[in-house]
Amino acid sequence: MDFEAIKKQAANYEKDMTKFLRDLVAIPGESADEKKKLERAKAEMEKLGFDKVEFDPQGNLLGYMGTGKKLIAFDGHMDTVAIGEKKNWKFDPYEGYENDTEIGGRGTSDQEGGIVSAVYGAKIMKDLGLLNDDYTVLVTATVQEEDCDGLCWQYIINEDKIRPEFVVSTEPTDGGIYRGQRGRMEIRIDVKGVSSHGSAPERGDNAIYKMADILNDVRALNNNDWTESTSIKGLAKMLQEKFNPEWEEARFLGRGTVTASQIFFSSPSRCAVADGCSVSLDRRMTAGETWESCLEEIRQLPAVQKYGEDVVVSMYDYDRPSYTGLVYPIECYFPTWVIPEDHAVTEALMETHHNLFGDKRQGPDTQIKMRAARPVLDKWTFSTNGVTIMGRNNIPCIGYGPGAEDQAHAPNEISWKEDLVRCAAFYATLPTIYTQKNK
Structure with a gap:
């Protein structure tokens, strides 16, 4: 392969990729409202000569390049989070901006830049005659990831009946190759009480006070050490061989955490004892x-045991309709x-990086010192669609994408033109390296 030719062709598309990304940023599109963004992406795929471009019933955009045997997918989610407090932005989050090196706006790093690079990576494969009978490339621009990561791929795998050889997540990786992430789940605790007049609280049973005891135990579960003398052993215990057969991978990914994120109550009035708290x-x-282990861990907390049948511990479900109106319920569990x-996929990405860029992370001048100090092979702090691709369905998944993880959900979000170019070259190269090694 002519790696310099691939990098040169990617650089030739810098202006096109910048325009494409800025067009996407200019269209608001939070979860379940991605239609207009996806229509813009469909137009770009068709302009660049993708062999097949279609929407599935959930609204995910599927663009195919080539007609070979192995299906290799590049995934990016089109939805963004909201902008939050607009006063925290130094520029309009949808108008965005660009200078010689940066592109600013909501979605630049998280994670429409990844979609842009994947689309143009497929175009470079076509330009340079890299497509062959060995592989077909699928670029997905998926929906509702910010609301329910992985829901889109549960639909793609189970309902569209698409099962790639492996999937590259184009979420931002700061120039690294990311081979995993911690999972997450959304747990609900409901506590029952009995109301009474606030002037005589002893006649009631205050659900908020019960919940306070439970929350103290939850905090201890997160903060405590794992030693035998600890009445509530902290989550750090899973980093120890004694408690976890998978302790080595746990140390790579980092310990689990738990925190209270929302609180609700029910009460007849502000002059009454609360009869419910969640x-x-x-x-x-x-x-x-x-x-299962995480729910049981909460159920076994001393305060939960103390209040017995007045406490219910459960997992949330997600059933919000997509922009097409389709409802595809799923548990709020993200493995x-x-x-x-x-793994062969990991080795192919590492070889691709070595051939194109050497053995250190690459990046713009403002980021390179931080990036170069970190190993090329690493992991995400946040969650991605990999929770379903590999977590639920055991399809190999790995990450390499433009932008920075710390820009996700932040005001003044930016990405870098250099990242778009580098990732497009990487994506264009990877399928050939993988298929040559795994015929």
Whole structure:
């Protein structure tokens, strides 16, 4: 392969990719409202000569390049989070901006830049005659990831009946190759009480006070050490061989966490004892933890046991319609996943990086010092569609994408033109390297 030719062709498309990304940023599109963004992406795919471009019933955009045997997918989600407090932005989040090196706007790093690079990576394959009978490339621009990561791929796999050889997530990786992430789940605790007049609280049974006891135990579960003397052993115990057969991968991914994220109450008035209280917990899971084990962990907390049948611990469900009106219910459980360091897919990405860019992370001048100090092979802190691709369905998944993880959901979000170009070259190269090694 002529790696310099691939990099040169990617550089030739810098202006086109910049325009495409800025066009996407200019169209607001939070979860379940991605239609106009996806129509713009469909037009770009058709302009660039994709062999087939279609929407599925959920609204995911599927663009195919080539007609070979192995299906290799590049995934990016089209939806963004909201802009938050607009006063925190130094520029209009939808108008965005660009200078010689940067592109600003909501969605630039998280994660429409990845879609842009994947679309043009496929175009470079076609330009340079890299497509052959060995592989077909699928570029997906998916929906509702910010609301329910992985829902889109559960639909693609189970209903569209699409099962790629492997999937590259184009979420931002700061120039690294990411081979996993902690999982997460959304837990709800409901506590019952009995109301009474606020002037005589002893006649009632205050649900908020019960919940306060439970929340103290939840905090201890997150903060405590794992030693035998601890009445509530902290989540750090999963990093120890004694408690977790998967402790080595757990140490790679990092320990799990739990925190209260929302609180609700019911009460007849502000002059009464609360007769109900509920909280949402954000639970991040490392290797070796499951949704069953996490629910049971909460159920066994001393305060939960103390209040017995007055406490219900459950997992949330997600059933919000997509922009097409389709409802595809799923549990709010997003499994941990990690692809082995010696997996054929991991080795193909590492070889691609070595051939194109050497053995250190690449990036713009403002980022390179931080990036170069980190290993090329690493993991995400946040969650991605990999929770379903590999976590639920065991399809190999790995990440390489433009932009920076710390820009996700932040005001003044930016990405870098250099990242778009580099990732497009990487994506164009990878399928040939993988198929040559795995015939």
